[in-house]
Amino acid sequence: MTIDTTHFRCQIEDGIATLRLDRPDRKNPLTFDSYAELRDWFRALPYRDDVKAVVFGSNGGNFCSGGDVHDIIGPLTKMTMKELLAFTRMTGDLVKAMIHCGVPVIAAADGVCVGAGAIVAMASDLRIATPDTKAAFLFTRVGLAGCDMGACAMLPRIIGQGRAAELLYTGRAMSADEGSAWGFWNKVVDADALEAEAQAMARRIADGPNFGHMMTKTMLNQEWSMSLDQAIEAEAQAQAICMQTEDFTRAYNAFVAKEKPVFQGD
Template sequence: MTDMAGYVAKHFRWRVEDGIAVVTLDRPERKNPLTFDSYAELRDVFRALVYADDIKAVVFGSNGGNFCSGGDVHDIIGPLLDLDMKGLLRFTRMTGDLVKAMITCGKPIIAAVDGVCVGAGAIVAMASDIRLATAEAKTAFLFTRVGLAGCDMGACAILPRIIGQGRASELLYTGRTMSADEGERWGFYNRIVDAAALDAEAIALARRLAEGPNFGHMMTKTMLNQEWSMSIEQAIEAEAQAQAICMQTQDFKRAYDAFVAREKPAFKGD
């Protein structure tokens, strides 16, 4: 399997500790915008994580007090004005492929959001499984503010599932900022933490997940995303099959043996 612990990123920060990959964009002086290169490399990295047994969970963190300011105005938006329809579609499909890769990577992703989290940055947070925020987090889906539609990178499909159709409609039509308090009340953010503790809280949560049954986590993530397009009957049958597969893992047996011995199970992901 792919060894991602030794991966050296070119267009963002990447480090791995105890099976937890920490990703941060690295242009704090501009509030960490995305570029053509960072989009493409992030897409490729999350695709590779499917095959990386050495990565158990991912934290997508903030840098310099901000998460991500979206697509870089000079490096992305300006050049897009010179592309033909084929080139534009190639770009929009690439950005959507990042979300697809995050959803299908098989690893729990925790977004640790501080400060600005807008445009494609808000999409990255949305595509994560769990979101922590500081009180200073400012989240906005800005696409209509630059003359585009709110339907970008899966926003119209995913955001309503998290916060509801009405609230998602307001944010996507207006492009206004959602405060951290609103985000927590609406269920976008799982909880608000002190800025000084954001990284530690995210790593602690990721470590808790990494110590769990990783094959089971992969199956949970898979079913959480697949079951939106299933009927209740199909979902129940799919979960029956998924759980039967998990019952053949060694982690299932380890949990039973640990229970009998009154010990904490040491999961290994097989």
């Protein structure tokens, strides 16, 4: 089922939403409007029950080339401080919306994955690349700081402080092999297998205990700011809540019957 969106493509099939930026001739840059529409789409996700996993895919051999030079970078040079802060808060709100959407997000990145495109991949829960994928946090190369859209908080947690510092200071591209070895990419597959691999991963997640997945995503993000004692207590409460779900009972009954459980998300 194709969903009516203006600035990106969205299809929802059997619990999996597949998103793609839709300007392949420009390597899929983001614009003011696409930022805002993506932010609003992810913000609305916790309130719908037809999406169990999201694949943020590539289009035309590339993932995303970051903010459009003509539609975003040029206008930004003429804005007031108030207008600039409104923009940077909006872009950060896209990352917040992805983090708090309650649904696992898989980035399937081919080719160019730079600037805000690299941030979208970073903000996803799982990331798959191809051998030709080059991820770069380009912000210093256009005279800005590397601390954009949560990069200084999130990237070190994924690949380590020193590696993140190098990428954020220099803006250089991280190869697929580097990203795989450093833990940024969960998997690297051939380009012709990228879509199928991402969909298979999404299918496995969508078929799982969706309420449990929501709790897992919530804890993965909330526990960044907790002490170890607080985290253990928060997980105890979360797990106790999950033990009251019908999916937990279904899993037990299926185990007793030596069958595979069929989860329903309640």
